């Protein structure tokens with residue numbers, strides 16, 4: 251099998267999350283890693299002795315052996331690193347949010363197109379099995395037209411260890427920048443991509459965190475279909491508790507969340523060490539990213555998504571979709587729905603591989619990512635200006651996307 255030679259830029263927590271998926275994918279050869287922290291590079295070298303390490307993104311992009319890069323550096327560097335990679339002919343997967351400004355996103359799109367490289371704007375929950383299946387069901391028209399979308403998430407995002415850049419909204423910190431792309435990408439995928447406008451409010455009320463931990467947004471598609479998205483990252487109620495099998499799906503237990511809150515209020519938390527412990531080779535990396543035994547979906551970071559059609563409501567189930575229709579309620583298992591979360595994280599790599607190696611279309615390209623970023627930025631602007639924001643950079647989901655896969659429950 252032809253191997254795609256990939257280098258990772260920014261081997262942090264997001265990187266640690268994707269490494270097991272890279273290891274598990276036969277077509278991916280992880281040949282290099284770049285980071286600015288020497289300990290991280292040492293740990294990367296220990297884990298992947300055949301791979302090269304580089305002290306900067308530039309040096310990794312200059313590495314002739316690297317064909318594609320996975321950019322999981324801090325948000326403020328995404329544009330710089332993507333342009334560096336494109337200029338050297340490397341294909342790209344860039345983590346969400348694609349950039350922190352629309353101007354940067356446009357620069358990235360322009361660089362990728364000018365240099366003829368594939369750039370995928372990724373790692374959002376829109377790529378997961380139940381969401382893709384939900385889209386195919388909607389597209390099939392079997393239950394009539396799409397009427398409404400609602401996604402609600404309650405997570406402990408604000409209690410997880412954070413670096414200074416994550417606590418600065420101008421560098422892409424906070425729940426709207428970091429969690430908004432999951433729900434916006436999902437809503438856009440399910441609703442066809444073309445948002446018309448958005449009204450939102452953003453909430454910042456946790457005194458220990460100088461960033462917003464909440465948003466509510468009302469989005470309207472060009473065809474009038476409404477959508478709401480909500481994310482509360484304060485970690486009091488965890489959405490995983492909504493399903494009977496979800497108790498152990500929260501990142502932290504209730505007791506841990508109480509302890510974090512207390513130590514933050516006392517100013518006693520060592521977040522730098524805690525965060526390093528979940529990065530590559532850290533004491534807690536294993537339990538965070540490598541011991542994913544249960545395949546069960548639960549309403550974690552992206553939340554519970556419900557699509558309402560003329561004659562059905564559809565939502566995620568443990569390993570598939572619940573379809574509530576005129577015949578009652580069915581739990582439809584999905585191909586791949588029983589795979590572990592690690593396997594489900596491969597979707598971007600598979601899309602990139604298919605595009606680069608097999609010449610297939612790249613669906614989640616830079617323009618797709620820019621449209622999602624536009625809505626993400628519009629949430630914050632709408633909150634500041636207290637008005638509806640019209641969107642100008644939206645792109646549709648191509649009808650051919652996932653067309654080779656059947657709609658579920660046929």
Ligand SMILES: NC(=O)c1ccc[n+]([C@@H]2O[C@H](COP(=O)([O-])OP(=O)(O)OC[C@H]3O[C@@H](n4cnc5c(N)ncnc54)[C@H](O)[C@@H]3O)[C@@H](O)[C@H]2O)c1
Nearest residue numbers: 260261262263264285286287322323324325345346347373
């Ligand atoms: N899709 C997801 O579910 C998900 C999950 C976590 C993080 N992320 C994304 O990953 C990115 C990083 O977040 P994180 O939580 O992993 O933070 P992090 O701080 O753990 O990771 C960033 C890494 O980049 C390194 N770095 C910093 N400056 C660099 C530079 N100039 N060049 C190369 N490396 C540099 C840091 O040392 C660190 O190892 C963000 O864009 C975030 O949104 C995505």
